[in-house]
Amino acid sequence: MAARLNDKITAALVALGICLLVYISLMSSLLVILIIVALLVVLLTYCEKTGLIDTVFQLMGKNTTLTSVIFGLFIISLPFLVKGNNDLLHIMIIAGIMGIVALGLNFQIGGIGQINFAPAVFYGVGAYTTAYLSVRLGVSPWLGTIAGVCLATLTGVIIGLPALKARGYYLALVTIALQTIFTLMIINIPAVGGPNGIPGIPYYQIFGYSLHSRVEVFGLTLPYQVNYLYLVYIVFALAIVAASRLFKSRYGIAWNAVDQDPVVAATQGINLTSIQLLSFCLGAAFAGMAGALYAHYTGFISNENFDFSQSLILICMVILGGSDNVPGVITGALLLTMIDQKLADYANYRLLMYGLVLIIILLVRSKGLLPKRIRIYGERDTGMSNGDAKLAAGAGGKR
Amino acid sequence: MDALKTLKTEKVGINFGGLKAVEKLDFEIGDETVGLIGPNGSGKTTFLNIISGIYKPSEGRVIFKGEELNSFTPDAIRKKGISRTFQTNRLCMNLSVIDNLLLGLYCEQKTSWWQAIFNRSLAMQEINRGIDKCFGAISVFNPEIVDRAYELISTIPLIDRRRIEIARAIVGRPKLLLLDEPTAGLNKEETHQMIEDITKIRDSGDRISIIIIEHDMSVISKISDRVVCLNAGQKIAEGSFEEVSQNENVCMAYLGG
Numbered sequence: 001m002a003a004r005l006n007d008k009i010t011a012a013l014v015a016l017g018i019c020l021l022v023y024i025s026l027m028s029s030l031l032v033i034l035i036i037v038a039l040l041v042v043l044l045t046y047c048e049k050t051g052l053i054d055t056v057f058q059l060m061g062k063n064t065t066l067t068s069v070i071f072g073l074f075i076i077s078l079p080f081l082v083k084g085n086n087d088l089l090h091i092m093i094i095a096g097i098m099g100i101v102a103l104g105l106n107f108q109i110g111g112i113g114q115i116n117f118a119p120a121v122f123y124g125v126g127a128y129t130t131a132y133l134s135v136r137l138g139v140s141p142w143l144g145t146i147a148g149v150c151l152a153t154l155t156g157v158i159i160g161l162p163a164l165k166a167r168g169y170y171l172a173l174v175t176i177a178l179q180t181i182f183t184l185m186i187i188n189i190p191a192v193g194g195p196n197g198i199p200g201i202p203y204y205q206i207f208g209y210s211l212h213s214r215v216e217v218f219g220l221t222l223p224y225q226v227n228y229l230y231l232v233y234i235v236f237a238l239a240i241v242a243a244s245r246l247f248k249s250r251y252g253i254a255w256n257a258v259d260q261d262p263v264v265a266a267t268q269g270i271n272l273t274s275i276q277l278l279s280f281c282l283g284a285a286f287a288g289m290a291g292a293l294y295a296h297y298t299g300f301i302s303n304e305n306f307d308f309s310q311s312l313i314l315i316c317m318v319i320l321g322g323s324d325n326v327p328g329v330i331t332g333a334l335l336l337t338m339i340d341q342k343l344a345d346y347a348n349y350r351l352l353m354y355g356l357v358l359i360i361i362l363l364v365r366s367k368g369l370l371p372k373r374i375r376i377y378g379e380r381d382t383g384m385s386n387g388d389a390k391l392a393a394g395a396g397g398k399r
Numbered sequence: 400m401d402a403l404k405t406l407k408t409e410k411v412g413i414n415f416g417g418l419k420a421v422e423k424l425d426f427e428i429g430d431e432t433v434g435l436i437g438p439n440g441s442g443k444t445t446f447l448n449i450i451s452g453i454y455k456p457s458e459g460r461v462i463f464k465g466e467e468l469n470s471f472t473p474d475a476i477r478k479k480g481i482s483r484t485f486q487t488n489r490l491c492m493n494l495s496v497i498d499n500l501l502l503g504l505y506c507e508q509k510t511s512w513w514q515a516i517f518n519r520s521l522a523m524q525e526i527n528r529g530i531d532k533c534f535g536a537i538s539v540f541n542p543e544i545v546d547r548a549y550e551l552i553s554t555i556p557l558i559d560r561r562r563i564e565i566a567r568a569i570v571g572r573p574k575l576l577l578l579d580e581p582t583a584g585l586n587k588e589e590t591h592q593m594i595e596d597i598t599k600i601r602d603s604g605d606r607i608s609i610i611i612i613e614h615d616m617s618v619i620s621k622i623s624d625r626v627v628c629l630n631a632g633q634k635i636a637e638g639s640f641e642e643v644s645q646n647e648n649v650c651m652a653y654l655g656g
Contacts, residue, residue, distance in 0.1 A: 146524035242516045249522055250529075253498045260491040267451055268567070269477035269506025278512055369554050374549055376493045377526060 008193070011063035014056055017068040022334060023081060026088050030342040035358065037335065041364050057327075057364045057373060068237075075233045079215075079226045089225035092295060093343045096232040097290045099333035102317040103288025103326065107279040109315065110324025110372065111252065113259030114167060114276070117175040119314045121182040122284040124278075124306030125152040126291025128186065131198040131301055133256075141194045141204050146290035148266070151310065152288025153281050157381035167262075179308050186303045197302025201295050234295060239286055241256050246377055255279055256324070313340065316358055322368030328395065331369050404429050405575050405608040406450065406481075411459035412632070413449060420445040421461065423630040428575070432601050432609040434640070438652055442632040443612045444486055447577045450478040450610075451483045451604030464574070478506045479527060482573035484564045486580045486612075490552045496563060497548040500533035501526070502569035536570040537563065539603075540596045544597075558589040569600060569607070576600070578611040582618055594621050616644070628652070 020039075047053035062066055082088040101123050108116040119139050129151045130144030139147070149173040163174045187195050201211035203224075211227035246252055254275050266272055295301050313336065321332020339357055341351045361369070402434075407427040414418050421442040435443050448454045449463060450471035461468045468476055471489075490499050508525050515522045537544045539590055540562040544555075552560060561581055565637065567578055575581045581597065582590045601609060619626060619640060626643040628636040630652040636643045 121562075245516050245519060245522070246512065248513070249511060250501065250505055250514060250526070251512050253494065253501055254496070254505055256494055257491050257502050259488055260493050263473070263492065264485070264489045265472035265502075267453070267477055267483055268502045269474050270502075271472070271474045282512070324439060372493075374551065375498060375550060376501075377497070377530060 007059055008063055008066055011067055012060045012070060013059060019070065019074040023078075024093060025335075025338055026082065030339070030345070033335075033338055033342060037339075037357070037361065038084070040369065044369060045365070058376070061376065070230065072237075075229065075336070079229065080217075080220070084220065084222040084226075086223040089223065091338060093225060093228050093232050094341065095334045095337035096229075096236040097294050097297075098241075098314065098317060098337050099236050099330055100232075100239045100290035100293075101287045102289075102329050102333045103239050104190040104283035105314055106243065106263060106326075106329045107255070107286075108247070109318045110329075111255030111259065111279045112276050113256075114164075115175070115315065116174045116280070116283070117172055117311055117315070118179040118182070118363045119283070119287055119306075120310040121179055121304040122152045122155060122287035123291040123314075124182060124186065124293075126154050126282075126288030127295040127301050127306065128192055128198070128291075129140050130292040130395075131201045132192055134202050134296075135198055135200060139304050141202055141296045145289070145296070148289040148292035148295075149285050152291065153285045156280070156281040156284030157277065160277045160284075161273075164276045164280060176308075179311055183303055183307050186306070187229050190341075193302070195303065197300060198295075199300045201299045201301065203299065204296050206242050226291075232293055232297070235289060238363045240291075242328065246327060247324070248377070251275070252375070273332035276394050309390065320358060320361055320368055322372065324372040325368075325370050326367055328372075329368035334371075342383060404462065406610075407462045408450070409460045411446075411449060411456045411460065411461060413454055414454070414457045416546055421456075421629075421634050424629075424634055425633070426627060428608050428610060430608055431624040432604050432611065432617035432622055433624040435490065435610055435612045435629065436619060436626060436643070437629035437635075438615075440631075441629040441652070442629065443629055445632075446578055446629070447483060447610065447612065448581055450476075450575075451481060452489060453589075461526065474506070477571075480572075480574035481577065482568040482569050482575070482626060484561075484575035484579055484581060486583060488557070488560050488564060488584075490560055490564055490567075492552050495549050496537075496544060497530060497550055497557060499531060499552060499563055499566050500537060500570060503527045503531050503536075503570040504532065507571045520539050533566070533570055536566040538640075540566060541598055558592060561585070562591065565596065565600070572605060572606065575608045576612070578609060580612050580614065582613065582615055590615060594618055616640075620644075 010074065011371065019038065044053065047056065061065055066185055078092065079089060079275060087139065094350055105119045108114050126148035128381055130141065130148040133139040133144040133147055134141050146148060152214070159178060163171060175368055187190050203210050205211065212224045213227070214224055215222040215226050254265065254270045254298070259274060294305070317332035317336050320336065321330065322328020340354060343353055346353060352368055405428045407441055410423040410425060412422045412424065412476070423447065430648070435446070437443050449456050450472050452468065452475070456469060459470045463479055463481060466479070468479070471479070491502065494502070508529060510522045510525050513584065534548070535547050541559060544563065547555065552563070556562065562613055565578070565581065578597065582593045585593060596610070597609070598621070601606060611622060623640060626638065626640050627634060628643050628646070635648040635652060636646040
């Protein structure tokens with residue numbers, strides 16, 4: 001009983017520590033973020049060597065309700081913590097949106113081990129569908145969002161079916177071509193605004209209340225970003241739950257098997273086409289949802305939001321954070337969005353510095369900040385004692 | 400009578416360019432263990448690859464329980480009840496022991512991706528049932544592997560990897576099991592253990608048909624009810640181990656001359 005309480009307290013402290021780290025990073029200048037990243041790298045490497053990281057993951061896994069509540073409270077209180085600073089809230093919203101796309105992209109990179117260079121296409125299809133429907137046809141933004149998700153998924157099927165016959169470098173080339181075609185298409189189609197993009201996208205409304213309205217709480221006037229922060233993080237939380245559950249299901253195992261050895265996977269009864277298509281389509285659906293949120297949040301979209309560089313940033317989030325590991329992808333999305341947004345001040349050196357940060361992190365931690373971990377199905381299933389489970393997980397982590 | 404046979408091939412053959420790897424092979428197996436022998440390059444593994452759908456035959460028919468399998472993909476063939484292991488150990492090195500075993504139950508499990516996301520209790524129940532089955536299957540060979548269920552395959556010794564691969568193949572209760580050189584790379588003691596393991600499967604009462612490829616004749620003589628010998632893609636002898644081992648063609652194929 002006492003051990004359980006201790007576990008809960010430790011898990012709560014770790015969760016609070018993570019929240020504090022996010023808060024400090026958000027409030028600080030670029031230099032401080034970089035120092036935090038460096039410290040994080042050192043800490044993670046140390047924890048991995050001592051096996052401490054496995055204990056932490058186990059504790060967090062066992063106390064998901066408690067940690068979710070802490071993270072939830074952190075997001076709820078964030079607007080007050082940053083004193084309604086709309087720039088900082090904007091960074092967190094974008095990080096959430098990017099996180100949703102990255103989680104979807106992880107089904108391909110981490111799951112079936114295929115690099116998809118066109119996540120921004122599905123992200124763009126979601127955004128452009130809902131923008132077109134709501135601006136040109138006056139459809140409700142909510143219905144537009146659903147249509148955006150559906151069309152992005154459909155695009156995933158249409159493109160995935162022929163594209164997934166190729167693997168490795170060939171699939172990468174196909175997706176690069178797709179990304180190029182998409183960018184050129186939206187620039188050259190006047191109906192979707194061409195190079196000028198689509199301005200004036202309506203904001204979401206809930207029972208007549210526009211999410212673009214300022215919020216008055218406890219005598220404090222908060223910017224409209226607060227509404228979007230909550231909306232985006234509700235969707236992000238759902239995406240995290242879905243991705244985690246899929247990772248631990250038979251589909252997660254099957255994806256990894258296809259990545260390792262497609263022939264063996266097929267002889268275990270896994271239909272290669274449908275399992276790969278599933279990873280592609282779910283990824284597209286996540287990206288479509290994120291795209292729709294982005295369109296209705298910013299009110300303006302153009303081809304620059306969905307070009308090749310955007311795809312590259314999304315890929316970096318997955319690889320740098322740690323592919324096939326949901327917490328890793330979230331870390332990657334949060335960290336890179338913050339660095340990217342803070343780099344906005346260094347206009348000319350932005351891409352150079354961004355690239356430099358990526359290279360240094362990947363040199364030190366080639367498998368990402370939080371690499372893939374062994375699935376643990378809980379004590380009941382193993383018949384193992386707690387200590388054994390930790391040891392076993394540790395052995396996997398140190399491969 | 401054909402309906403009683405688990406698997407039957409009729410004049411099956413496959414060409415790779417000009418090379419006839421398997422040629423007009425007639426083969427059948429009922430509720431028994433058949434040893435498939437022959438010198439290197441005689442087409443044994445190619446034949447298993449044809450049965451399991453990895454290669455499509457250029458000629459002839461593969462019939463499993465009265466149904467032609469020629470146009471079936473490997474996953475569809477696995478769903479029909481044909482399971483296999485590979486010559487070189489082909490476990491998923493990026494997965495833990497338990498995940499590798501669970502893979503063998505993939506086509507038996509029914510949870511859809513939708514249920515995996517929205518009906519967690521159902522999905523977890525199925526996974527837990529699967530884990531119990533996997534532990535049951537592997538415990539028959541070596542109960543100690545259960546304690547290492549959450550380790551990566553790369554940390555497991557070769558004999559246990561072989562056992563895990565065989566357990567993965569039988570956990571879904573197939574009707575026909577194809578074993579491709581299960582003792583390759585094992586020492587004498589381990590080979591003896593492997594013979595015992597395969598005997599356990601054979602005698603388990605599950606009425607499972609087994610085709611086993613082996614170069615070690617002591618394995619074949621102890622396990623097989625019947626032996627078929629291939630050479631240059633053709634069947635050159637068939638019968639009991641004693642009959643085949645004394646067959647002139649077989650001696651010629653192995654010793655040359």
